[in-house]
Amino acid sequence: MCSTSIPEAGEAQLRAQVEQLERMKAAAAAAQARATALWKAKRHAAEIAAGVPRSRRGRGLAAEVALARMDAPGRGGRHLGMATALVDEMPYTLAALENGQLTEWRATLILRESACLSLEDRRRLDAELCADPTRLQGWGDARVEAEAKRIACRLDVAAVVDRSAKAAADRCVTTRPAPDTMVYVTALLPVSQGVAVYAALKRSADTTFDDRTRGQIMADTLVERVTGQPADQPTSVSLNLVLADTTLLGDDAEPGWCQGYGPVPAAVVRALVSDAVTDKRAKATLRRLYRHPESGELVAMESKARTFPKGLAAFIDVRDQTCRTPYCNAPIRHHDHAHPHHRGGPTNAVNGLGECEACNYAKEAPGWTVSTSDDDGHHRAAFQTPTGATYWSTAPPLPGPPIRTVSVMENGLSIDIVTFAAA
Missing domain, CATH: 3.30.2370 (putative pyruvate dehydrogenase fold)
Structure with a gap:
């Protein structure tokens, strides 16, 4: 292991330490790839032994890998595919990564450019590009990517052209x-x-x-x-722009929150609302939301319907802001029951979660359980994976000034007054 930097170290020592740490990062990425590939093999064997149908094997594993890496579940498939390809198909690239002659990203670029090739051609590219890792010295991302692409085109130009033709589907x-x-x-x-x-x-x-x-x-x-409208025309505020009433009236400078964007400075929020209200070509609608006096989160709503009604779905969108799976940054596409409706799960705000499509499907795999709670106004969701790990996510508070407790003296007694604003 590399020791912690000390103030007395010279510049040359610090440069050497930075180099060593970079090599350690690459070696750790290679070790992580080996562990991931072995995890996949063991899960595959366990599912075969358990009689899981071929079409259902491996479901949810990519999301587990992403959670273990504290990454968005949508990237789990890339991590899993990269690990499998490195360990099973591209030994020279893996060795260069282990030795610190390739970064994890540059190894990813090589894998990406070789993905359209047959297994035999992929191994040829691997050997030609990385068998002598010293030739990679000084190569940047663009050089590595271009060389991998050049070799791929020479080995199977038809496969590269076919991949390019299919890429239009990803627009x-x-x-x-x-x-x-x-x-x-x-x-x-x-x-x-x-x-x-x-x-x-x-x-x-x-x-x-x-x-x-x-x-x-x-x-x-x-x-x-x-x-279809001039760029200088005020925009109709129909985009779930959330702010405290005190912010709207200029009593505080707390930022607002715009769905699909994030925090927005108070002055900008007030300008957006003001433009939409005063300009006849735009319009703004107002919906009152109330924060919990302690956590600042939204209060609950409930429905007996299986699907989430429009109002409750909008409530969940505003409360959760993005997919509630830990580390996921994707926009909400599904309004899901944490405890499934067919097992008695209620259609209410506590049991409801905003999820992206991929995460909603991933947690339906065998061995996954999701539970929710609302303690003291904190809406929490616990995601338990088939390997027994539990990952938590908590709904963010609404924008607005912080909850304040003010102590006053009256007739010799100390009284705590909680002050908070509606959002």
């Missing part, structure tokens, strides 16, 4: 928060369409002359062509 649009109350909107498109979109925006910037920059013109044009 999608996603968002993620950016600094300073901005957001990245990313479109994954076939190359011809993506280039055409960018060229159209660029053409608009080339023919527009005002005080905006080229980038601003391209961004505004994108908004106008997608939404």
Whole structure:
């Protein structure tokens, strides 16, 4: 093991320590891959012995792997597939990772570029690229990826072309928060369409002359062509923008929360609401929500229906914000019963969970159990995996000023007054 850095160490010693720690990270990734592959083999053998049908074997294992790595369950399949490929199919890449000559990400790039090849060709690529790991010295991500792609094309160009043709099925649009109350909107498109979109925006910037920059013109044009309204028109606030009434009225500077984005500064929240209220072309609706006086979480709702009614589903969306499986960052797609409805689970806020599609299906695998509780206003969910591990998630509190307890003296007695605001 590498000792902890000490203030007296010289720069050369610290540089050597950084290098050693990087090699240790790579070696740990290789050891983790071996353990994951062995876990998969043991689970497979146990399911065969238990008579689990072939079509149901391995269900939920990827999600378990992700939870064990404190990662989003949606990435579990990648971790599991990478471990299997490294251990069973690409020994030279695994050795380079163990020796610290490849980082985990660069090993992932090699695996990704070889995924479309047959087992025989994948092993050829592995040997050609990594049998002599010293040639990898000084290679960055782009060089490793390009070399793996070049070899793959030479070994089986038809497979590479076929994969490219099928990739169009993965086209999608996603968002993620950016600094300073901005957001990245990313479109994954076939190359011809993506280039055409960018060229159209660029053409608009080339023919527009005002005080905006080229980038601003391209961004505004994108908004106008997608939404059908001018970029400077206030947006109708119909996006579950949650804030405390005290924040809305300017009594505090606590941030609000926007579904699909996250925390939003108080000044920006007030501006969004103000624009939507004062501009006749936009509209805003108001829904009152109340926080628990201790935890700050939402109060409960209940229904006797099997499916979650619209209002209760919206309640769960606001309370959970993202998929409630630990470490998952995906948006909510399903409103699920933690204790299954067919086993007597109620359709209420305590038993309800917001889940992404993949996590909802993963926990239906044999050996998984999910339970929920609501103690002192804290909505908690416990996910127990087939190996007996338990992972917890707690619903985040609503935005707004913190709950305050103020002590006052009256007639010689000390009285605690709890103050809190509705959200």
